[in-house]
Amino acid sequence: MDNLLGTRPSRRRSPSMLAAAWLVLSAGAASGAVLRVGTFQGQPGDYTSIQDAVDAASPGDWILIAPGDYHERGDYTHASPNGNSIGGVTITKPNLHLRGLDRNAVIVDGTKPGAGACDASPDAQDLGPPDGNSVPSGRNGIEVFEVDGVTIENLTVCNFLTGSYGGGNQIWWNGGDGTGTVNLNGFHGAYLSATSTVFLGPDAPGAEYGIFASNVHGPGLIEHTYASNMRDASYYVGGCPDCNTRLTDAHAENSALGYSGTNSGGHLIIEKSEWDENTCGISANSQNNDDAPSPQDGACPDNRVGPTGSHSCTLFRKNNIHDNNNPNVPRAGSAALGPVGTGIVIAGGRNDTVIGNRIKNQGAWGVLIVPFPDLDLRPPAIAHCEGGRFDSPLSGICFYDTFGQEVTGNRFTNVGFFGNVTNGDLAELSYSHDPGNCWHGNRDASHKVSSAPDNIQQTHRKCSGEQAGEDPLSSDLSTQVLCATELLALCPDQPGQHYLRTTQVQLKPLPPQRTMPRPCKGVPSNPWC
Template sequence: MRNRTHLSALAAVLAVALLALGCSSGSTGGSTGTSEPAASGAVLRVPQDYPTIQAAVDAAQPGDLVLISPGVYREGVVVQTEDIVIRGLDRNEVIIDGEFTRDNGIKVFADGVAVENLTVRNNTGNGLFFTGDYDSDYVLTGYRASYVTAYNNGDYGIYAFNARLGIIEHSYGSGHPDSAFYIGQCNPCDAIIRDVLAENNMLGYSGTNSSTNLYLIDSEWRNNMIGIVPNSQDGEKLAPQGHMVIAGNYVHDNNNPEVPINNDTYRLASGTGIIITGGVENLVTKNRVEGNLRGNIAVILWPFRDPGLPPFEAIGNRVVGNIARGATGIGDLVLWLADSGQGVQGNCFADNDFLTSFPADIEQVAPCGAPGGKDLPDIDLDKLAMGPPGVDYKSVVAPPPQPNMPDAATAPARPATDLVIDVDVEAIALPPGKG
């Protein structure tokens, strides 16, 4: 095992961990009636065998399954053992509750860990956090979150940082003053976010300096302040962000003023669907992006750096084959770059279904497969007026029940090992709109 010791964090969590309250032995996992292979290791049951999730996780060995019965577990869990699976028997009734006093619901410092079919809520920091070591070159390798609900956490919902080879799928995030889903500081990231739903957050997805073999696909982003925001910034290593694919998403109605907000800078872009800020060679394709009032799909510079540093410029991004309709502010498609005399800098737009753009005739100004124009207009700064100040993340209404993982009681343990991140972008379909 290659366990990483973070003694101060572990001691803090263990000092405040409480016995699980309100637990019962019921299960809604069900059975398919088919023969399933046995789990790869032992099954450690909470609370039948261990009174807390933390106690079971500490006892687990690689390949083991920590299986949690319904109940509200008032603890923060730290994972330092590789290749284990943590699974709830009922996604909506296995709840790790931070009570607005603990930092993270589950914090994972080990490779190959999968978290499945449970809810993480009411933490001051993050719901589920996969992270490498801040002070060394350790990059967490192998992570998976499946059928996880994260809501009303004080920073991110499901958060991967300094990590690679990961999958976030079939999950939900709401009520976060940053983003519901975040992958940051990785190159290559080798990761997929798929079949997720984000609503009522400042940002649905955010990813700072996350690049290469990274896919955000087949998901819905609605009623956030902004839908999807890959970005380049100085606050994390590995800038600039780049080489990401955003495809097959339904991104709509991200104009919500009643969301929590922790960053006034993003209020300048409230009401935007997809916005690439200072990114390089990203592909935005086959998305349906509708009803985001300020702008539907935007490619812009990131100017907010220390004095004397040039903006992170957007370079070589491709926006191809999307539906972008219903913006009433800047435009359905937007390209805004620094006045550097470099023209469109390889950014291009083609085969999109749209009505308005900035600059006008954007697919002629910045075409794919041909040189673009040199003289880009400056954006009307009046159109960047601050959005609403937001609300307290603790006050966002809890979500309705979310779909359970099939056969949670009987499915074999499947740690996040030997993941292959390979997406056929050509096979991704443009999603349907509202019925």
């Protein structure tokens, strides 16, 4: 799941059908039993632990959670199904519905029992069960493991940190991480908050991802959510050639990457969301890693027609992307290489559509499209550089070029103020390809779009034919991208190469979030509803 910047499908479904699909699922689910956790308005429920309720539930049941700080420890009492870290709440039954009664007051807490809610003190952190060498193994928050139809709604998750077996994911629909297969279909998340109040250092245990879906085939819908303070990404969708997922009304702040998507594509829409105060706003990339198979490819399956009339089904549309110039966020691993000051970066991806976004106050680039050289010389056994090349331009390195992207109808304001050569609204590094990447209809508040190469909206306007961007090895743009990311070497601040660097990591307090208006709606009759 590392990202520079972060199958067996049953049926293909269009993201435009997601809402209808979830209406059907919700209607069918109302007949299940209701298991109540905690005490609500003085009336005790059936359980004091969410995991105990999950264990007692049958497929189709509802688990209703009263306000409280729940230090769940299902990972201490349950065996891992795959040898990796599992969740404090682990769900291995299909069609369960987990819902809190108050988004801000129902907290699934990764700190030690007895600690305060999301306690920030280092000694309060629960680093997970010991592995065979007595090293903490790490923890996930709520993990749905390879089962379909699970909904998670109206709660907050915090402070689940990494360890020797992985972990660090606050809310995770896990359809087969590290297997190269897709084993999870329908899922839904709404009115969710995910954060961390602690950063122990880039090489210490830490919170990696906020809201996370991997190896999924949908229909998946994530809506009305907030995530912050993640050292990889607030949001992640990856490891799915046809993800069939929509992320909408999300808000990502103060993370290395707002959104990260490795080897994700097909039917995938990231829309109508806000991305700010991260190092980099939105990132998608190809990578020769455990999110196999690569590449990141937004083409519609079977060459079908996508939402815009092209053959692209992966869209980044109608987002509000601003002020992602923050080097003082938690960062670790390859996500720490994200180019500070960039709104959207696509690295080694292909056939995506970037349309109708508002991009403002970005110091480096508004939209940056570049190749991805995967420097890992020992990739996992399931990774075979699909969609990449070992012979160009760096021998022995899996190299993913970028092509088939359409960037259109975006609006830019105050982009490129770091002032380095090539910093500006639009930028492309790529080798010649047919089709290449196309750029048209983008506007800047100054009425002149800046770009590298120059005049890219004239020279690369058509979305067909052979085209190339700036040279990936020898151009000014390649020099600036290498400096911004520090991919190969440190790049100290100097005239002409000015990019913000970390001075002191600062975490952002979790602001109150809009809770579900009627949390009892759709729940079968029970003493609380």
